[in-house]
Amino acid sequence: MNIRQPLETVRKARIAPRMANVTTSKIYEAIAKVADMQAAGIQVASLTAGEPDFDTPRHVIEAATRAMMDGDTHYTPVRGSHALRLAVREKFRRENGLEFCDEETIVGTGSKQVIFNALAVTLQQGDEVLLPVPYWAAYTGMTYAAGGVPAFVQTTKDNGYKLGPDDLTAAINPRTRWLVLNTPSNPAGVIYSESELEGLGRVLRNFPDVFVLSDEIYEHLRYTAEPPKSLLSVCPDLADRIVTVNGVSKAYAMTGWRLGFGAGPRDIIEAMANLQAQTTLGPSSVSQAAAVAALSGPRDAIELMVSAYRQRRDLIVDMIRSQSAVSLQRPDGAFYALLDMGDALRESKQFGAHEAPDAAFCEWLLENRHVAAVPGSVFGAPGTVRVSFATDSSTIERGLDIMLTAIGEIH
Numbered sequence: 001m002n003i004r005q006p007l008e009t010v011r012k013a014r015i016a017p018r019m020a021n022v023t024t025s026k027i028y029e030a031i032a033k034v035a036d037m038q039a040a041g042i043q044v045a046s047l048t049a050g051e052p053d054f055d056t057p058r059h060v061i062e063a064a065t066r067a068m069m070d071g072d073t074h075y076t077p078v079r080g081s082h083a084l085r086l087a088v089r090e091k092f093r094r095e096n097g098l099e100f101c102d103e104e105t106i107v108g109t110g111s112k113q114v115i116f117n118a119l120a121v122t123l124q125q126g127d128e129v130l131l132p133v134p135y136w137a138a139y140t141g142m143t144y145a146a147g148g149v150p151a152f153v154q155t156t157k158d159n160g161y162k163l164g165p166d167d168l169t170a171a172i173n174p175r176t177r178w179l180v181l182n183t184p185s186n187p188a189g190v191i192y193s194e195s196e197l198e199g200l201g202r203v204l205r206n207f208p209d210v211f212v213l214s215d216e217i218y219e220h221l222r223y224t225a226e227p228p229k230s231l232l233s234v235c236p237d238l239a240d241r242i243v244t245v246n247g248v249s250k251a252y253a254m255t256g257w258r259l260g261f262g263a264g265p266r267d268i269i270e271a272m273a274n275l276q277a278q279t280t281l282g283p284s285s286v287s288q289a290a291a292v293a294a295l296s297g298p299r300d301a302i303e304l305m306v307s308a309y310r311q312r313r314d315l316i317v318d319m320i321r322s323q324s325a326v327s328l329q330r331p332d333g334a335f336y337a338l339l340d341m342g343d344a345l346r347e348s349k350q351f352g353a354h355e356a357p358d359a360a361f362c363e364w365l366l367e368n369r370h371v372a373a374v375p376g377s378v379f380g381a382p383g384t385v386r387v388s389f390a391t392d393s394s395t396i397e398r399g400l401d402i403m404l405t406a407i408g409e410i411h
């Protein structure tokens with residue numbers, strides 16, 4: 001008997017089917033379009049940025065320069081240099097009250113790599129990753145690339161865009177492998193309070209197979225009196241299934257250095273390190289030296305940046321207040337404001353017939369009024385538009401003014 005299948009039935013797709021849902025982000029498309037327009041001499045008010053408009057603090061650049069001059073230009077250990085792992089553990093102890101041992105800590109090429117690796121080493125085909133909506137778009141692509149499926153849990157502006165215990169209970173099913181919690185969040189700037197985290201922890205105790213990825217990358221960008229709480233510090237008994245992720249990109253204006261870190265259960269961290277050993281190894285040695293200086297150095301640069309972000313956030317809140325067609329839940333953290341256009345776009349003659357009226361509106365706004373913003377459907381929140389305040393106040397004022405006038409006309 002010939003057990004070999006005919007060639008045509010075994011021929012492989014050139015691109016793996018799991019990649020069908022891993023597409024380039026609308027955010028990057030918008031950013032590329034803005035760059036093209038600017039290169040053509042068109043002045044664009046861009047409110048798309050997902051990164052600080054400040055430069056990396058001087059002492060960090062000096063530390064990186066010294067590292068290069070001193071020959072720190074070789075491979076580092078896979079999980080990160082000894083000095084950086086120590087600085088990461090010290091950061092978690094000092095700022096979050098969390099104690100990790102060395103085997104529970106890993107450094108990666110951006111927190112993005114850390115998050116992806118955590119998903120990649122744990123997801124089995126078809127496992128679900130719970131994402132409270134609105135979510136950071138990259139979680140979906142990473143989940144698909146790792147063989148999982150995103151499962152969305154709706155939240156509303158009225159409940160502060162927050163996942164509540166009842167929503168979580170209703171969303172968990174036997175296929176659920178991860179809950180991803182992002183606080184402070186992109187795109188709504190939401191910060192979960194200690195009691196809200198406790199409420200989620202109470203539910204999670206009933207589902208011992210569910211891991212939690214706590215993405216705390218915007219931790220330092222907060223406009224509240226109290227710093228945000230880390231889920232693990234509120235629910236220490238869940239330590240065997242929480243992976244806490246953070247990095248230097250946002251707080252220290254170091255997006256280009258590509259340096260993030262994570263801490264969690266030893267077995268998961270070890271598997272992530274094994275994956276990293278076979279793929280990228282440790283991040284750039286120079287970036288690691290810079291991150292040691294960032295995590296261990298003076299805090300005044302963060303304070304200056306946060307105070308500028310706060311003023312810009314207040315400017316946006318004031319501008320929105322004077323507009324009846326748009327509403328906003330004041331962001332408590334990160335550097336984004338999620339403007340809710342209500343039914344204005346869906347009901348408009350011009351955009352309502354499109355599959356995603358918010359995307360059609362943003363496209364029109366860029367082409368005709370030269371203002372760039374990110375449509376909320378990218379984050380699972382159609383009918384909203386994300387405005388970044390990681391840009392100077394005059395650009396925000398000009399861009400938002402044009403956008404609000406346009407919305408007023410549609411309304």
Ligand SMILES: Cc1ncc(COP(=O)(O)O)c(C=O)c1O
Pocket residue numbers: 050109110111112113136182185186215217246247248249255258259260
């Ligand atoms: C919620 C969230 N997590 C993680 C990241 C990734 O940060 P990085 O890979 O630069 O550390 C971003 C970047 O936009 C983000 O918005």
